[in-house]
Amino acid sequence: MPQQPAQPLLEIDRLTRVFLSRQGLSVTRLEAVDDASLTLEAGKPEIYALAGESGSGKTTLARMVLGLERPTQGTLNYKGRPVGDLTPKDKRTWFYREVQPVFQDPFATFSPMKRVDSYLYETARNYRVAEGAAIEKRIDEALGVVGLTLAEVRGRYPNELSGGQAQRISIARALITRPSLLVADEPVSMLDASLRMSILNLFKDLRDSQGVAVLYITHDLATAYYTADRIGVMLRGWIVETGPVERVLGNPLHPYTQLLKSSVPQADPDKAWSAAPAEPPRPVKFPVSGGCKFAARCPYVMDRCRQEIPGSYEAEGRHVKCFLYEPGFSGVRPTAEAVP
Amino acid sequence: MDQPPILEARDLKAYYITEAFGVRRTVKAVDGVSLAIRPGEIYGIAGESGCGKSTLLKMLLGEFEPPLTPVEGSVTYDFGEGQHDALDMSEGEVTATRWSRVSYVPQGSMHVLNPVRRIGDTFHDFISTHQPMSRRQTNERVAAYLAEFGLREGVLRAFPHQLSGGMRQRVTIALATILSPKLIFADEPTTALDVVVQRGVIQLLKRIQRDHGSTLVLITHDMGVQANLADRIAVLYAGKLVEEADTRTIFKAPRHPYTQHLIGSLPTLEDKVARVSLPGRPPALDDPPSGCRFHPRCPYAMEVCKTIVPPLVTLEGGHRAACHLITGETDHAAATSPALA
Numbered sequence: 001m002p003q004q005p006a007q008p009l010l011e012i013d014r015l016t017r018v019f020l021s022r023q024g025l026s027v028t029r030l031e032a033v034d035d036a037s038l039t040l041e042a043g044k045p046e047i048y049a050l051a052g053e054s055g056s057g058k059t060t061l062a063r064m065v066l067g068l069e070r071p072t073q074g075t076l077n078y079k080g081r082p083v084g085d086l087t088p089k090d091k092r093t094w095f096y097r098e099v100q101p102v103f104q105d106p107f108a109t110f111s112p113m114k115r116v117d118s119y120l121y122e123t124a125r126n127y128r129v130a131e132g133a134a135i136e137k138r139i140d141e142a143l144g145v146v147g148l149t150l151a152e153v154r155g156r157y158p159n160e161l162s163g164g165q166a167q168r169i170s171i172a173r174a175l176i177t178r179p180s181l182l183v184a185d186e187p188v189s190m191l192d193a194s195l196r197m198s199i200l201n202l203f204k205d206l207r208d209s210q211g212v213a214v215l216y217i218t219h220d221l222a223t224a225y226y227t228a229d230r231i232g233v234m235l236r237g238w239i240v241e242t243g244p245v246e247r248v249l250g251n252p253l254h255p256y257t258q259l260l261k262s263s264v265p266q267a268d269p270d271k272a273w274s275a276a277p278a279e280p281p282r283p284v285k286f287p288v289s290g291g292c293k294f295a296a297r298c299p300y301v302m303d304r305c306r307q308e309i310p311g312s313y314e315a316e317g318r319h320v321k322c323f324l325y326e327p328g329f330s331g332v333r334p335t336a337e338a339v340p
Numbered sequence: 341m342d343q344p345p346i347l348e349a350r351d352l353k354a355y356y357i358t359e360a361f362g363v364r365r366t367v368k369a370v371d372g373v374s375l376a377i378r379p380g381e382i383y384g385i386a387g388e389s390g391c392g393k394s395t396l397l398k399m400l401l402g403e404f405e406p407p408l409t410p411v412e413g414s415v416t417y418d419f420g421e422g423q424h425d426a427l428d429m430s431e432g433e434v435t436a437t438r439w440s441r442v443s444y445v446p447q448g449s450m451h452v453l454n455p456v457r458r459i460g461d462t463f464h465d466f467i468s469t470h471q472p473m474s475r476r477q478t479n480e481r482v483a484a485y486l487a488e489f490g491l492r493e494g495v496l497r498a499f500p501h502q503l504s505g506g507m508r509q510r511v512t513i514a515l516a517t518i519l520s521p522k523l524i525f526a527d528e529p530t531t532a533l534d535v536v537v538q539r540g541v542i543q544l545l546k547r548i549q550r551d552h553g554s555t556l557v558l559i560t561h562d563m564g565v566q567a568n569l570a571d572r573i574a575v576l577y578a579g580k581l582v583e584e585a586d587t588r589t590i591f592k593a594p595r596h597p598y599t600q601h602l603i604g605s606l607p608t609l610e611d612k613v614a615r616v617s618l619p620g621r622p623p624a625l626d627d628p629p630s631g632c633r634f635h636p637r638c639p640y641a642m643e644v645c646k647t648i649v650p651p652l653v654t655l656e657g658g659h660r661a662a663c664h665l666i667t668g669e670t671d672h673a674a675a676t677s678p679a680l681a
Contacts, residue, residue: 053534162621192388193561197605198617219535222564226607226615249609263539265564267606269587272568273543 007080009180009213010040010065015074016237017060032060034237035074037312040181040215042079045207047214049224049245052234053260058217061234062183065215066101067091078181097127100174102184106166110158116169117154123176142175145210146202164195171202175210182206185217200227221264225249233257236293243318253320255334256294292322300324300334344418345376346523346555347400347426352413354399357406367626369395371579372413374652379420379522382549382556384570384587386563386602390622392579393559397527400557401444402426402434417442419522440470443516445545447528452512453500459511460496463518470519482518489514489544506537510544517548524549525557530565542569563606567591575599578623578633581652585659595661598634632664640665 017033034057040048050058063069064076067083076083078099086095103109110116120139124130130138140150146168158166167187174182184203188196200223206212218224224231225245232242233254241254252258265273291306292298298305305323315325324333351374356367369392377383387393398404400415404427415426419441429437446452454462463482467473473481483493489510500508509529516524529545530538546569549556558569566573567587574584575598583596594600605615620637623629629636635645644664652662 053536164617164621192622193563193602193605194388194618195621196617197607197615200607201614201616221535222607222609225609226612246612259536261609263535264609265539265542265562265568266608267563267567267591267603268608269567269591273539 007042008039008077009042009079010038010215011075011077011080012036012038012061012065013075015061015064015076016072017057017064017069018072031057031237033057033064033071036061036232036234036237036239038232038239038242040213042180045180045211045213046229047203047207047216047227049216049218049228049231050234050239051218051221051224051231051260053219055236056234057237058234059185062101062185062215062217065181066099066183067095092127097129097177098179099181099183100177100179102167102171102174102182102187104186105190106161106163106170107158107190109170110166112158114157115154116156116158116161116166117150119173120150120153120169120176123173127177129177138176139172142172143169145175145206146172148172162195163191164198167191167195167199168202171199171206175206175212179212181213181215183215183217186219187216188223189218189220196223197226203227221249221261233260238293238321239312240294240321241318247317251316253315253318253325253333254294254322255298255300255324258334259297294322343379346379346418347377347415347557348418349373349375349396349400349415350413352396352399352415353411354395354404355409355411356395357409365626368579368628369408369625370399371628373576373579373581374413375574375581375584377523377555377557379555380553381571382546382558382569384566384573385557385559385576386561386566386573387576388561388622390578390625391576392625393561393576394527395579396576397525397557397559400426401442401525402429417523435469439466439516439521440519441521442523443519443521443525445513445516445524445526445529447531450500450508452515453508455500457499458496459498459500459503463496463515466515467518482514485518486511486514504537505533506541509533509537509541513541513545513548517552517554520552521554523555523557525559527559528562529558529560531560531562538565545569563591563602575602578628579625580633580662581660582634582663583659583661584652585661586657589657589659595655595659595666596634596663597638597640597665599661632662 015033015036016031019030019032021028040046050061052058060069064071067086070084110119124135124138136150143150143153148168153169188199191199203214204227207214216228228245230243231245231248232239235256241248241252241257248257249261252261291308292310295301295305302323310321310323312319312321313325313327351372352370353372354370356369358365373396385393385396395408398408399410410427416423417426460479464475464478467478479496482496486495491507491510495511526545530541533541542565560566570587572586573590575582577598583594583599590599591603594603601618605617607615618637623633631647632645632650635641642664650662650664650667652660653667654660
C-alpha cells in the first residue's frame with residue numbers, strides 16, 4: 001500500500017462533478033459539486049459535517065467519497081490514493097474495509113424479508129474480516145460498540161426493531177470491517193427526537209474510543225452543531241464556509257450561512273422570529289451568471305459579485321467564499337445579528 | 341375564557357379495529373383525549389411518530405373511515421351559532437363546512453393538488469362549490485389573493501409539478517385559506533421543505549391566521565416550528581394527551597417527565613452540552629403498557645404508575661399534565677380536570 005504517515009485520511013481538492021441532462025438538442029449542465037475542497041487529517045479522527053439544503057450537492061459529494069460516483073475534475077484521495085482510479089478489486093480488498101456508509105432510512109437499508117443479522121454475516125464474509133467462529137466474535141464486537149449484543153439481534157426481522165435499534169445495527173454493520181471513515185448521509189433524519197440523540201452520541205463515542213472519522217451529511221444545523229467538530233456549508237455545489245463548527249455556526253460570516261442560521265426555527269419561544277420574512281419570494285429560475293451563486297439572493301451584493309467568482313478567503317479562523325472577506329476589503333461586513 | 345371553544349373534544353377514543361381470520365386487533369391510536377381550542381389561537385399538537393397525532397387530526401376533522409372507528413366521546417365545532425357534532429355530519433353539512441369553515445393544509449401538497457389539472461382549475465373547483473362565480477371572477481379573485489403570497493398570476497396556468505416545493509406549499513395554503521375558514525388544520529405543513537423556504541411558509545401561515553382571525557391547529561413533531569408558531573401546545577404520547585400548556589410553559593417549565601425529556605433532548609445552536617435519549621421506544625398501540633403508558637421508559641416510575649392511569653390534572657394557569665408525581669402533590673386539591681368538567 002503506498003502509504004506515508006504524512007498522507008491525509010481524505011483529501012478533496014477543487015473537486016467537481018458535472019451532470020449533463022439532454023432534452024432534445026439542448027444540454028443542461030448541472031454542477032452538483034463545484035470546486036469543493038476539504039481535508040480530513042489522518043491520526044486525528046474528527047466529525048466533519050456537510051450541511052446544506054436539498055440540491056446543494058452534499059449527497060453527490062458523499063457518493064464520490066464512497067467511490068459510487070466518478071469525479072469530473074479535481075482531486076479525491078483516500079490515504080493518498082485517488083478514489084476514482086480504484087479497481088473493483090482494490091475496492092473490495094482495501095477501500096471498503098476502510099470507508100463504510102451509513103444510510104438515511106434504517107428500514108430501507110434492511111429488507112423486511114431478511115433477518116437483520118444476515119447483513120452482518122454478509123459484510124463479514126464479503127470482506128473476509130475473519131474465518132469460522134471468529135466471524136461471530138467480530139460481529140458481536142461490532143454490535144458491542146453500538147450497545148447491542150449478537151444474542152439480542154440474532155434472528156430478528158427489521159419490523160421487530162425500533163428505528164434507533166435498526167440504525168444502531170446499520171452502524172454496527174459498517175463497523176465490522178473496522179473502518180477509518182464512516183460516511184453517514186442524514187443518519188438521524190428519519191428517527192424520532194427521543195432516539196436521535198443516542199445515535200449522534202454514538203458517533204461522538206466512535207470518534208473518541210474507536211478513532212473513526214465521520215463525514216456527517218445533514219440539513220439540520222442544530223444536530224451538526226451538537227455533533228461535529230468542523231463543518232462545511234454547501235450552496236449549489238460550493239462549500240461557501242468551512243471551519244470549526246463553533247465558529248461557523250456560532251458566528252457565521254458568509255451571508256448565506258447567516259441566512260441559513262436565521263432560518264432554523266429554534267426550539268425556544270424567546271428566540272422566535274420577528275414577523276418579517278427572511279427573504280422576499282424569489283424567482284424560481286436562478287439567473288445564469290458567471291459570478292457568485294448567492295449573488296441573486298444576497299443582501300450585500302456588489303457589482304463584482306455578479307461577474308467574478310469569489311475565492312476562498314481565510315477570516316476569523318475559517319474559510320469563507322465571499323468577496324466581503326477578501327484581504328484588503330475595506331467596506332462594512334455584515335454581522336449575524338443584522339439578519340432579521 | 342370568555343368565548344366558548346371553537347373546537348372541543350371530550351374523552352375522545354378512536355381505535356383502528358380490524359378483523360382478519362377471526363382475529364380481532366384493536367389499535368388504540370387515540371385513547372381518551374379531551375381538549376378545547378379557543379377561537380383565534382394557534383394550538384400546537386406535538387408528539388413522535390406513532391403517538392396518534394394524525395389519527396387525532398382525522399377525528400377532529402370528522403374525516404374517518406373504517407377501520408378507524410370512534411368508540412367513545414365527542415368532537416364538536418362551534419362557529420358562534422351553536423354546537424355541531426363533527427363526527428356525525430350529513431353529506432350536505434360536510435360540503436357546507438369543509439374548506440369554507442374548516443380547512444386543511446396537508447403535509448404533501450400533492451395530496452390536494454390534482455397533478456393533471458392546472459392550479460387555476462383547482463381554485464375554480466374550490467370556490468365555485470361554495471360561492472357561485474364565473475371563471476373570470478374566480479381568476480381575478482385568486483390572482484389578487486395569490487399576490488399576497490408572493491405568487492404571480494402565471495401560477496394559475498401552471499401544473500403542480502411545474503412549481504417548486506415552497507411555491508406548491510404556498511398554493512396549498514392559499515387554497516386552504518381563500519374562503520376565510522374559521523378553523524384551519526395544518527398537518528406537518530413545512531416538514532417537506534428546506535429551512536429557508538420553511539421560514540417563509542411558517543411566517544406566511546402566521547400572517548394569514550392573524551389577518552383572518554382564524555384558529556389554527558398545527559400538528560408537527562418539529563419543536564422548533566412549534567416554538568415559533570404555537571400559542572398553546574398539547575403533547576401526545578402513545579395515544580394520550582400527557583401535557584398541555586402555553587408555549588412558554590411547555591418549553592420553560594414542563595411538568596411531565598416525557599415533555600421534560602423531549603424538550604431537554606433538543607439540540608440547539610447555543611451549546612454543545614451532552615444530551616441523552618430515553619431508553620426504549622414508544623409503545624405499540626395495539627398492546628400499550630398498563631397504567632401510565634410512559635412508565636417503562638420513565639426515570640421516575642413508581643409502583644403506582646404500573647397499574648393506575650394518571651388523570652390529567654389542571655395546574656396553575658390552565659396548565660394540564662397527567663403524571664402521578666403531580667397527582668401526588670395535588671391530592672388534597674381537586675384531582676379532576678375542571679377546565680372541561
